Amino acid sequence: MTLEMERHNVLSGEDDIFSLAKAYYTTKAMLAMWRLGLFDRAEREGELDSAAIAAEWGVHEELVRPLFNYLIVRGFLEYTTRGTVRLTQRGHDAYPYRGYLSTMVGAYEPVFDQLEAIVTGAVTYGTDLTRSHEEMVRGLTALEDKMMGTVTKAVLDINARKVLDLGCGSARMLARMCELDPTLRAVGVDRDPTSCAVARETVEVCGLSDRMSIITGDAFDITMLPVDVLSGVDTVTVMFLLHEVLRQRGREGTVRLLGEIAALVGPRGRLVMVEVSGTIKHEYREKQLFVPEYELLHEYTNQRLAARPEWEAMVSEAGMAVVDVLPVDMCQSFCMVAAPISAEPINPDEQ
Ligand SMILES: C[S@@+](CC[C@H](N)C(=O)[O-])C[C@H]1O[C@@H](n2cnc3c(N)ncnc32)[C@H](O)[C@@H]1O
Known part of the structure; x- marks a missing residue:
């Protein structure tokens, strides 16, 4: 539905504003359920007992119950015959997508709480405030x-031997790869x-410390990473990071980084990148699940989305050829596999 259609569908300006407020309160209540572990618990255990939860937290039940009552009204919870609450079908259907509550709203609360100050230049993203990386x-x-x-x-299909994840x-994705291939080694940089x-x-929980390591460092300049980190890397994965490079280092800086990746992995290596495609045509924006909101939050947080053809062009300018593009079951995301056409290896093992 386009915004124009939505506007015609509402009865009045008053209804319009109330529907915005309703969405805000529902989102905040759902965020609270997710952050407090109650969304997971309802899905896992089947029901939530406000008295038991209040006793566990050492608070009065009347602090817990209004949250549940509100989400009953909004259709995400319902009462059981025992007086406990459980997820409705709507609640169950929303559960696999709960991470969007954080990635779309919760992680950016510190930013959007101060939107007026950002827009008027009173505070600057990155200097005075940042999003919550933990929640992201x-x-x-x-x-x-x-x-x-x-x-x-x-x-796994490209038979990678050592993966560097920027x-x-x-690092759950890296750990999963190492679990599936017992000879794979991996380094994560953040x-x-x-x-x-x-x-x-x-790494600890998965028992992978013999094959996986984590480095605190800047992934925008991989040539500065320690030699032992780069040694033997034949595959670089970059998931949801390149759009941050694009905004912060510009197109030129992004192509430079992609070129460094090509040189690192060498002619037989691969880049596996996951990105969200920005929209090209304005008229399609509302048909997509979250692009206008997603673009807005990126605008104010030093990130720039690009459409898939633009990523393909940058990969090609960096001396790589796209060998595969796979669909990813997340709004407008894609997974692109690229191989260097010819590259001077900087991998210490290959020198
Ligand atoms: C959007 S998150 C993606 C995390 C992970 N790749 C995933 O898909 O779940 C971006 C991550 O990149 C990290 N990051 C941002 N800029 C970075 C930089 N210059 N060097 C290394 N890490 C960076 C952030 O701390 C954050 O953990």
Whole structure:
């Protein structure tokens, strides 16, 4: 439905504003359920008992119950005959997509809480405030199952020996690859210490410390990474990071990084990138699940989305050929596999 159609469908300006407020409160209530672990618990255990939860948290039940009552009114929860609550079909249907609550809203709350100050230049993103990296990684981790199969298969199919993941976040994807191929080695690089802590926990929990390591560092300049990190890398994965490079380093800087990746992996290596395609045609924007909102939050947080053909052009300018493009079950995302056409190896093993 286009915005114009939506406008004609509402009864009045008052209804219009109330429907916006309703969506805001529902989103905040759902975020609270997800952040407090109640969404997971309802899905896993089948029901939620507000009295038991209040006792667990050492608070009065009247603090917990209004949240449940509101989400009953909004159709995500319902009462059982025992007086507990459970997810409705709508709640169950929303559950696999709960990560969007964080990646679309929660992680950007620190930014959008100060939108007026950002728009008027009173504060600057990156200097005065940032999004919550922790919540971003948590949200993406919850959504990862939707693309886990595609990306791990792409990497395993090319028979990678050592994978370098730039902007690894929780490193769950890398760990999954290592679990599926017992000879694969992997290094994850992330600039954010909190993400690295989560990633190291993943390595620990999966028992992969003999084959996986996590480095805190800047992935925008891979030539500066330690030699032992780069040594033997034949595959680079970059998931949802290149659009940050595009905004921060521009097109030229992005092509330069892609060129460095091509040189690192060498002629037999591969780049496996996952990106969200920006929209090209304005008239299609509303038909897509979240692009206008997604584009807005990127505008204010140092990121720039590009359409798939633009990514293909940059990959080609960096001396690589696209060998495969696989669909990813996340809004407008794609997984592209590229191979260097000819590259001077900078991989220490190949020198
Ligand atoms: C959108 S998240 C994607 C995380 C992960 N690749 C995934 O798909 O779940 C982007 C990640 O890149 C990291 N990051 C951003 N800029 C970076 C940089 N210059 N160097 C290394 N990591 C960076 C962030 O800390 C964050 O963990």
